[in-house]
Amino acid sequence: MFKKIYRFLSATNTLVCINLLLCLAGLFFNRMSQAFCNPSQWASIVVVISLLFVILSPLPFLKMKNSISVGFLAGISFSFCLYCVIFLAHINLYAIPLVLFGIGIILLIPHFFALQLIVRFFFKSNSKKVKRSFLIGITTCFLISVMAGISYKNSAWNISKLDVTNYEGLNTDFMTEKILGMYFIYHTEICEFDGWRPPIHEPLLVMGLWWNGMKDPLSITLKDRLDLYRKIFPNHPVKYECSCAGEGSDNYHKDKLWD
Numbered sequence: 263m264f265k266k267i268y269r270f271l272s273a274t275n276t277l278v279c280i281n282l283l284l285c286l287a288g289l290f291f292n293r294m295s296q297a298f299c300n301p302s303q304w305a306s307i308v309v310v311i312s313l314l315f316v317i318l319s320p321l322p323f324l325k326m327k328n329s330i331s332v333g334f335l336a337g338i339s340f341s342f343c344l345y346c347v348i349f350l351a352h353i354n355l356y357a358i359p360l361v362l363f364g365i366g367i368i369l370l371i372p373h374f375f376a377l378q379l380i381v382r383f384f385f386k387s388n389s390k391k392v393k394r395s396f397l398i399g400i401t402t403c404f405l406i407s408v409m410a411g412i413s414y415k416n417s418a419w420n421i422s423k424l425d426v427t428n429y430e431g432l433n434t435d436f437m438t439e440k441i442l443g444m445y446f447i448y449h450t451e452i453c454e455f456d457g458w459r460p461p462i463h464e465p466l467l468v469m470g471l472w473w474n475g476m477k478d479p480l481s482i483t484l485k486d487r488l489d490l491y492r493k494i495f496p497n498h499p500v501k502y503e504c505s506c507a508g509e510g511s512d513n514y515h516k517d518k519l520w521d
Contacts, residue, residue, distance in 0.1 A: 274320045274321060274322065277320040277378075278317060278318065278320050278321065281316055281317045281319075281320070281375070281378075282317050284367075284371050284374065284375075285313050285316070285317055285371075287367075287368060287371075288368055288371045291365075291368045296459060297349075297350065297353065297452055297454075298346070298349070298449075298463050299449040299459055299460060299461055299462055299463040300461055300462055300463060301462075301463050301464075301465070302462055302463065302464045302465070302466075305463065305464070305465050308338070308342060309342070311335070311338070311339075312338060312339040312342040312343070315335050315336065315338075315339045316339055316343070316375045316378070316379065319336070319339075319378065319379065319382060319383075320378075320382075327392075328389045328391055328392060329391070329392065329395075330391055330392075330394075330395040331395070332383070332392060332395075333383055333387075333389075333391065333392035333393065333394065333395030333396040333398075333399065334395040334396070334398060334399040334402075335399065336379050336382075336383035336392075336395075336396050336399065337383075337395065337396040337397065337398060337399020337400040337401075337402070337403070338399045338402070338403060339375075339379055340376055340379040340380055340383075340396070340399070340400060341399065341400050341403035341404075342403075343372040343373075343375045343376035343379065344372075344376055345403075345465065345469075346372035347372050347373055347376065348472075349451075349452060349468065350369065350372070350452055351451070351452050352452070353369060353452055353454070354369070354373075356369065357369035357370050357373075358370075383396045384396050384397075406466075406469075407469040407472075407473070408473070410437075410465075410466040410467075410469040410470040410473070411469060411470050411472070411473025411474060412473075413436070413437040413466075413470060414437055414441070414467070414470025414471065414473065414474050415470075415473070415474055416437075417433070417435065417437040417438045417441055418441060418474065418477065418479040419479075420432065420433055420438065421438065421441060421442075421479040421480065422479045429490065429493075429494065432494055434494060434495065436466075437466070437467070437470060438494075439494075439495055439498070440464055440466070440467040440470075441467070441478075441479065441480070442480075442487065442490060442491045442494060442495070443460075443462075443491055443495075443498075443500075444460075444467070444478065444487075445460060445484055445487065446460055446484060446487070446488055446491075446500065446519065447460050447461065447462055447491075447500060447502075448460050448462050448463070448464050448467050449461075449462065449463045449464075449468075450467065450468060450471055450476075451468070451471075451476070458511075458513040458514035458517070461502045461514075462502075484519060485519060488500060488519060500520075501520050
């Protein structure tokens with residue numbers, strides 16, 4: 263009986279359907295009580311490509327194809343799933359006991375997807391080309407995260423250095439904008455009790471924080487941070503029409519922070 267169940271669940275069409283259903287369930291649950299906010303533009307592209315690849319990965323034309331691009335995409339998708347697992351942080355500890363209530367299945371989705379990818383395209387693959395390109399995909403993502411860490415460190419140092427001059431002459435580069443926008447524009451870490459979350463998830467900022475011990479170069483209130491952001495980036499929006507979590511929508515839009 264168990265063998266029949268295993269054969270059914272591991273069948274190509276069944277696994278594609280399971281991956282699709284888990285993906286839809288995860289997206290719906292995330293929309294209602296968001297762990298991951300709306301991804302930045304470039305991250306949205308990576309999310310769509312990675313999820314589509316995971317869903318379709320059991321199909322023979324991908325699983326059996328001796329292709330560098332397939333292995334590379336598998337490595338990128340695996341890195342995306344691993345990022346989700348790391349970002350969930352302590353929430354991972356809740357997953358197994360919460361399986362009894364169904365919620366744990368949602369929390370284990372990135373683990374399940376990552377396991378599929380590494381087993382299918384590395385451990386079970388007979389192609390050295392696919393295995394090599396799989397590792398190249400992972401290495402590429404790792405190097406990007408290292409670059410994000412260096413960029414964060416440099417921008418944080420510049421922000422700290424210019425504190426005494428009231429931030430006159432502060433660089434308006436990519437990472438500086440992300441650092442100044444933390445906590446009201448950019449979501450930085452998982453927190454299940456914060457009511458409403460900033461609307462944008464920027465992985466480069468998050469990875470920059472990881473590499474720098476989650477150190478914030480600004481020791482100011484959220485309101486002062488918002489005012490500083492408006493001063494340095496006067497043409498950038500600070501409040502978005504769509505808040506992050508559906509359950510915290512009213513709290514976000516009616517917050518006195520925007521007054």
